[in-house]
Amino acid sequence: MISVASIFDHAVTLALAILSLSFLVTIYRIVKGPTLPDRILGLDMLVAIAIGFIAVIGIKTGYTLYVDVAIALGLVGFLATVAFARFVLSRGKTEDDILSEAREAASAARRQAKAAAKARPGSAAGGMDPGPVAGKTSGRQDNE
Amino acid sequence: MNELVTLVSAAFLVIGSFFALVASIGLLRLPDVYTRMHAASKAGTMGSCLMLIALAIHATDVGTMSRALAGVVFFLLTAPVSSHLLAKAAYAVGYRLHASAVMDDMKPKDEA
Structure with missing residues (x-):
């Protein structure tokens, strides 16, 4: 027992x-x-x-x-x-909204950088311009 | 009599913890936040309430017993409120139902 x-x-x-x-x-x-x-x-x-x-x-x-x-x-x-x-x-946003916003911002920045490089093919400006833009996009992706 | 009380309280403890386990398995296995809410807010509340009832049964003095039962009533009142708020906020913001959901009564009529 x-x-x-x-x-x-x-x-x-x-x-x-x-x-x-x-x-x-x-x-x-x-x-x-x-x-x-x-x-x-x-x-x-x-x-x-x-x-x-x-x-x-x-x-x-x-x-x-x-x-x-x-x-x-x-x-x-x-x-x-x-x-x-x-x-x-x-x-007011879902995770999908935030992701697609970040992707749109990144592609817009890339387009802008490409247009800037095409408009001014000078070596100094062309070399400098995509730098800060690329840094900005990667910063946004870090925020996700 | 005393032994019976001890046995009943032991049974409530095991059953309550089993409910908590079922709730967490539901949280793990169900597909989206709305279905997981079923598991967490019903089985989870049931589990903690059963364990508090076990404490109330096991307690010897009236003060402890009444406080444990007041806790049970409090959880039974607040759990539906909080999970309803969370579900409503998630739906209003636009978290989708899982693809296997068969109906959505809150979908606006013009989109249906």
Whole structure:
């Protein structure tokens, strides 16, 4: 006959292990997540899992002050998700929009550089002109 | 009686963590942000609420129990609000549904 206490200990350990696994899976989604809303959703899920962790640790240690920590963490997670949603709305662009804008800017700059080189075939101006333009386009691509 | 309470709280812990695992697998496997929202905001909230209920069952004093249940109610109220806001913001900005989505009720009528 297994004692109730040992069943309980095993349940706590099992819960902690499963929660750790789901934490790792969620972090993979946050790192991989193709878009910003995916990452925000992952952070929301991370907060939910952390609340679960706090509940399990509160049961395991019997230190019931952890309940207040869980409630405060839930409040912070809610406010963070709302603020991020407002940020997505006020940014007003998807990742695809930003990429295509950067590509358009780069090709426009390339066209401009080519036109400038054709208009002034002088060696000094032709050598100097594409330099800053190329630097500008690469700077934009870094911003993506 | 005391043993029964301990067993029930252990069961709630394991079931709640299982819900959290299912939610994170859904977050991993589903195709776009709107479908992932189903997993994260329903199964995820269910998981953390079940674990807080386990804490409430296991607690011996009324204060801890009522605070844990207040936390459960708070999460049940805030999770739909936050994920609805996020979904609405993502849709308004123009994040597309996955190609396998069969219908889009919010698409403007003249484009349909």
